[in-house]
Amino acid sequence: MPPDPFFAGPGLDRADHLRANPAAISALAAHAEARALAWDNGAPALDPDGRLAWQAIEGEPELFLGLDRDAPRFSALPDGAVPIDARAHFTLLTMLRTDEAPTFAAALSLANWHRRHGFCSVCGTGTAPNRGGWSRACPSCGAEHYPRADPVVIMLAEHDGRLLLGRQPHYPPGRYSALAGFVEPGETIEAAVARELFEEAGIEVRDTRYIASQPWPFPSSLMIGTHATAIGDSLTIDHNELDDARWFTRDEVLSALAGESAAPFQAPPHSAIARTLLEHWVDGLK
Ligand SMILES: [Zn+2]
Numbered sequence: 001m002p003p004d005p006f007f008a009g010p011g012l013d014r015a016d017h018l019r020a021n022p023a024a025i026s027a028l029a030a031h032a033e034a035r036a037l038a039w040d041n042g043a044p045a046l047d048p049d050g051r052l053a054w055q056a057i058e059g060e061p062e063l064f065l066g067l068d069r070d071a072p073r074f075s076a077l078p079d080g081a082v083p084i085d086a087r088a089h090f091t092l093l094t095m096l097r098t099d100e101a102p103t104f105a106a107a108l109s110l111a112n113w114h115r116r117h118g119f120c121s122v123c124g125t126g127t128a129p130n131r132g133g134w135s136r137a138c139p140s141c142g143a144e145h146y147p148r149a150d151p152v153v154i155m156l157a158e159h160d161g162r163l164l165l166g167r168q169p170h171y172p173p174g175r176y177s178a179l180a181g182f183v184e185p186g187e188t189i190e191a192a193v194a195r196e197l198f199e200e201a202g203i204e205v206r207d208t209r210y211i212a213s214q215p216w217p218f219p220s221s222l223m224i225g226t227h228a229t230a231i232g233d234s235l236t237i238d239h240n241e242l243d244d245a246r247w248f249t250r251d252e253v254l255s256a257l258a259g260e261s262a263a264p265f266q267a268p269p270h271s272a273i274a275r276t277l278l279e280h281w282v283d284g285l286k
Helices: 022-029 086-095 098-116 189-201 250-257 273-282
Strands: 035-037 063-068 071-075 128-130 135-137 150-159 162-167 179-182 205-216 221-230 244-249
Touching: 022 063, 022 071, 063 098, 071 098, 098 205, 150 189, 150 205, 150 273, 162 179, 162 189, 179 189, 189 205, 189 221, 205 273, 221 273, 244 250, 250 273
Parallel strands: 035 071, 150 221
Antiparallel strands: 063 071, 128 135, 150 162, 150 179, 162 244, 205 221
């Protein structure tokens, strides 16, 4: 059985019932085992073993991340804008332990939302963190705003035993991966899969099936992994979106997943749900 997606998992106990109770949050922040997440260069800091780095609490941090068994976990809002150096993030992900990844994703996505949503979308007034950081409240019009996760479909299209994979311009040399795109307002997952595959590769699909999902905290997406059956294999590639797209056989995908030097492409990294989808496909989509 292939492993679960990298960022998927229970993470901390989010203890939603405590968030609306400021006295309870203050008591948790004063708990002897309470710790605050350390940040480095706009992202959660890691120790040399790839674990999240925690430090003693000063004051009452804005974000209550949850409970690690009985130990409260907080974070101050990191300074500055959302960092845009994706390559630095991906280097970090090669070090991050799998069992720490869900908490990393939750903390970074939540912090990214705060960093980008400082003003009320109703009236434009500056807002303040509320509910242990799981909302922001407007002091002027009273609106309460909740953190967003933006749905993204990512899909394997299959035709006659071969899979369609593509290259985005920023990928490392040789990398091919599953095609993906944001779900638009008013769309189902199936409609978004069909639209993105037609826009980017010119193919029509049927029988879209959900496989797995994972959060992706750059800045705050939910990746919805699917498999669809292509009606034909003739490609019309949108070169504004993709450098290339091609069909690959099961043996070629197996070779890439094994990291063989003769593989026809470089598989996506372990942190990408595209790799999980490929592992499920070669395993028979169980
Ligand atoms: Zn407002």
